[in-house]
Amino acid sequence: METANGSAAPAQNGQQGDESGFKLKFCTVCASNQNRSMEGHLRLAQASYPVISFGTGSLVRLPGPTVTQPNVYKFNQTSYDSIYRELEAKDPQLYRANGLLNMLGRNRVIKWGPERWQDWQVGMPRVKHEKDQGSVGMESGVPDVVITCEERCWDAVVDDLLNRGAPLNRPVHVINIDIKDNHKDASVGGGAIVDLADSLNKAAMEERDKVGPAAFDAGGAASRASFDERVPEILGEWQERWPDLPSTWTLSWF
Numbered sequence: 001m002e003t004a005n006g007s008a009a010p011a012q013n014g015q016q017g018d019e020s021g022f023k024l025k026f027c028t029v030c031a032s033n034q035n036r037s038m039e040g041h042l043r044l045a046q047a048s049y050p051v052i053s054f055g056t057g058s059l060v061r062l063p064g065p066t067v068t069q070p071n072v073y074k075f076n077q078t079s080y081d082s083i084y085r086e087l088e089a090k091d092p093q094l095y096r097a098n099g100l101l102n103m104l105g106r107n108r109v110i111k112w113g114p115e116r117w118q119d120w121q122v123g124m125p126r127v128k129h130e131k132d133q134g135s136v137g138m139e140s141g142v143p144d145v146v147i148t149c150e151e152r153c154w155d156a157v158v159d160d161l162l163n164r165g166a167p168l169n170r171p172v173h174v175i176n177i178d179i180k181d182n183h184k185d186a187s188v189g190g191g192a193i194v195d196l197a198d199s200l201n202k203a204a205m206e207e208r209d210k211v212g213p214a215a216f217d218a219g220g221a222a223s224r225a226s227f228d229e230r231v232p233e234i235l236g237e238w239q240e241r242w243p244d245l246p247s248t249w250t251l252s253w254f
Contacts, residue, residue, distance in 0.1 A: 022208060022217075024201045025050040027143040028193065029153050031057045033075070033114035036149035036179045036186045038107050041134060043190035045110070049197055050137030052126070054117035056148075056156040063098060065091065075116035080108035099183055109133075118160055122254050123168055142219070142254060145200060146172060147193055149179040151248065158252055166253035170219045173200075173231055176248040192242045199238055203230045 026049050028040035033055030041053040060073040062083070073083060084104040087095040095101045111132040126132075126141045148154040154176035161174070175196070179189035207227040208216040215223040228251055235249050 022201075022205055022213070023049050023137060024145055024197065024204050025138055025143040026197060027051065027146045028053040028149070029056060029117055029146060029157055030149040030179075030181070031055055031153060032060045032062070033116075034060065034062065034107065035103060035181055035183075036189060038103075038110060039186040039190040040147060040149065040193045042106065042110055043194050044197060045134035047194050047197065049134065049194075049201075050143075051134035052115075052129075052132070052138055052141070052143065053111075054115050054120060056117045056153045060114050062087075062100060065094065073114070075114050076119055077113075079113040080104050080111075082113075084108060103183075117157060122164070142168070142170065144172065144204075144219070145197070146174045147196070148174070148176045149189065150181075151176055151178060154248055158250060161252045161254070164254075168254040169221070170254045171221050171224055171228060172252050172254050173228070174250050174252045175235065177242075178246045189245065192238075192245050195241065196235070196238045199234050200231065203227060203234055 026044050028037040028044065028051065030037035033053055037053040037055065041051050044051040055075060057075075060075055060078065060083075062071040062073075064070045071083075071087065081104075084101060087100055087104070092101070111129065120141075122142060124141050125139055126135065127139075129135050130139075146157055148157055154174065157174055161172070177189060177192060177196075179185050179192075204216075204227050207224075207230070210226065211223050216227075221228075231251075232249060235247055239245075239247055
């Protein structure tokens with residue numbers, strides 16, 4: 001797996017990024033919360049969107065010296081910085097050449113470490129994540145849109161939400177954008193994710209003005225219905241701009 005790089009700039013986001021003061025909240029997901037989801041996390045944070053990110057795999061897996069010798073780590077227990085230092089000590093030439101150190105150097109200034117979707121408690125205040133990029137506005141831990149970067153991750157997210165039984169009774173759009181797991185495609189995908197976020201946010205602002213900020217921000221199905229109905233059309237228009245990134249959508253529930 002080639003990996004993403006790029007500098008990470010602090011983001012001021014949440015309810016302050018546009019004239020109306022409103023921003024949709026996003027969540028990005030890939031298998032290991034390392035490359036594609038973190039590129040999307042960074043780009044959304046830089047665009048002033050509240051954002052969190054996760055992986056859906058059982059373990060964090062990164063390329064090793066051979067295909068049969070991956071570097072394996074536990075979600076929620078291993079920091080990006082510790083992975084960086086371990087790989088740098090093992091073989092700095094290899095892990096600089098394949099982009100892992102560059103990627104991990106980026107990731108460790110975005111947030112502490114990789115998180116697993118299935119272990120996440122939806123709606124639990126993220127009080128220990130105030131230093132994460134994209135944390136402002138995401139304190140409640142409830143995103144409006146989940147964007148996965150691979151079909152198997154979309155399947156895992158949708159199945160997990162069904163199994164949770166919608167305890168919050170709150171709608172959430174789950175959109176998959178198929179992004180190949182390499183540096184170049186992750187970078188292109190990050191731009192496409194922000195483009196989609198901008199289109200969704202524009203429509204949300206319009207519908208929010210119609211129903212009223214208090215009702216819309218509460219996130220209930222009735223107050224969000226007009227926005228929810230517009231999402232497939234918005235995604236279709238986006239798909240015309242990004243034909244090489246196949247997408248899938250469903251409305252699910254937290």
